Amino acid sequence: MIAVSKGCLGAEELAAVKAAFELGYFGMASKVLEFEEAVRKYLGAKYVITTNNCTSALHVALDALGIGKGDEVITPSLTFIGAFQAISATGATPVPVDVYPDTLLIDIEDVKRKITPQTKAIMPVHYAGNPCDLDALAKITKDHKIRIIEDAAHAFGSYYKGKKIGSFGDIICFSFDSIKNITCGEGGAIICFDEALADILRQKRSCGMKRPGQGSSEWKERVPFVEVNMQGYRYHMSNINASIGLVQLKKIDSFIARRREICRRYDSALKNVPGITCLPINYDNVAPHIYVIRVKNGLRNKLMEYLRNLDIETGINYVPNHLHHFYARKNVSLPATEQAFQEILTIPLHCGLSDSDVDKVIHGIIGGIKDLAS
Numbered sequence: 001m002i003a004v005s006k007g008c009l010g011a012e013e014l015a016a017v018k019a020a021f022e023l024g025y026f027g028m029a030s031k032v033l034e035f036e037e038a039v040r041k042y043l044g045a046k047y048v049i050t051t052n053n054c055t056s057a058l059h060v061a062l063d064a065l066g067i068g069k070g071d072e073v074i075t076p077s078l079t080f081i082g083a084f085q086a087i088s089a090t091g092a093t094p095v096p097v098d099v100y101p102d103t104l105l106i107d108i109e110d111v112k113r114k115i116t117p118q119t120k121a122i123m124p125v126h127y128a129g130n131p132c133d134l135d136a137l138a139k140i141t142k143d144h145k146i147r148i149i150e151d152a153a154h155a156f157g158s159y160y161k162g163k164k165i166g167s168f169g170d171i172i173c174f175s176f177d178s179i180k181n182i183t184c185g186e187g188g189a190i191i192c193f194d195e196a197l198a199d200i201l202r203q204k205r206s207c208g209m210k211r212p213g214q215g216s217s218e219w220k221e222r223v224p225f226v227e228v229n230m231q232g233y234r235y236h237m238s239n240i241n242a243s244i245g246l247v248q249l250k251k252i253d254s255f256i257a258r259r260r261e262i263c264r265r266y267d268s269a270l271k272n273v274p275g276i277t278c279l280p281i282n283y284d285n286v287a288p289h290i291y292v293i294r295v296k297n298g299l300r301n302k303l304m305e306y307l308r309n310l311d312i313e314t315g316i317n318y319v320p321n322h323l324h325h326f327y328a329r330k331n332v333s334l335p336a337t338e339q340a341f342q343e344i345l346t347i348p349l350h351c352g353l354s355d356s357d358v359d360k361v362i363h364g365i366i367g368g369i370k371d372l373a374s
């Protein structure tokens with residue numbers, strides 16, 4: 001089976017895990033600090049606070065801003081369920097907005113319509129790694145004093161108008177889960193530009209504990225005396241996960257180059273196939289996480305099955321969250337999202353794909369559309 005997504009790890013990551021074992025301390029210690037510094041340098045970020053995943057990063061970022069019951073957070077419905085869960089875990093209400101029909105990025109006009117006095121934050125998603133209109137969001141939030149927490153789970157390594165995602169903005173959260181652009185096995189990171197907020201985030205991701213030397217090079221191993229001044233969570237990254245991330249980060253340029261190469265091959269082979277559309281993405285600026293096609297004429301599920309029979313795995317990113325029973329609310333209609341949900345199909349994209357795998361996927365899709373349409 002050709003996997004739709006997968007991490008690309010090998011002997012070097014295994015050696016790094018072995019070295020972390022030999023350090024004799026598996027929790028949050030020197031390797032986490034090293035990884036945070038390496039991410040900070042790579043992004044050109046100010047403060048980097050790692051977590052055990054991006055869902056917890058989003059949750060703790062919202063929590064650190066004091067967002068909770070009675071507040072609203074605007075986010076696209078077409079996103080991973082963890083983003084909605086992060087919002088509702090604070091007691092706040094996720095307010096789903098639509099996406100643009102072509103790019104599937106957050107619809108700025110719909111954001112404007114959904115802002116209320118209760119809106120405390122907007123959580124845009126850089127879907128597939130393609131940055132959304134951050135300038136337009138910054139303009140809206142400036143007027144309304146609303147925070148922006150970028151869900152950049154897909155976008156580690158992407159650029160917006162010449163600047164790396166994570167090198168500017170308000171708060172940015174990344175995922176290093178097992179299938180992302182780089183992986184720690186599991187992991188996440190929060191980027192911010194305000195020292196006081198960074199300090200709160202470091203405490204909150206670690207059960208509210210303030211550690212002496214926190215955030216400095218002195219902070220390396222377990223410390224016996226801690227101070228607790230706030231509600232926190234056990235969301236820290238481990239030395240083992242950080243060790244994997246350190247190796248992966250060294251390979252990121254080649255990972256991005258290969259992902260872009262595959263996306264460009266898909267674009268040129270599929271963009272003129274009747275019944276298929278590709279997302280309009282300029283891969284010069286994007287570190288692509290997933291490759292999504294739109295399958296027209298009601299053939300999406302049949303094509304999915306057809307490809308499965310050829311041992312090609314596909315996926316759906318995502319079931320819109322406003323359609324989940326738990327988040328369903330009356331009178332919510334998001335036409336572009338609901339239409340996309342009928343048509344989107346995520347096809348294999350990862351660094352473990354050979355050129356012949358990519359050809360097999362392309363021929364499978366072209367052959368499938370032909371067979372199914374006749």
Ligand SMILES: Cc1ncc(COP(=O)(O)O)c(C=O)c1O
Binds near residue numbers: 054082083153
């Ligand atoms: C858009 C988006 N947001 C958030 C997350 C959560 O990331 P994690 O799996 O690291 O919790 C994901 C993960 O798939 C995602 O795709």
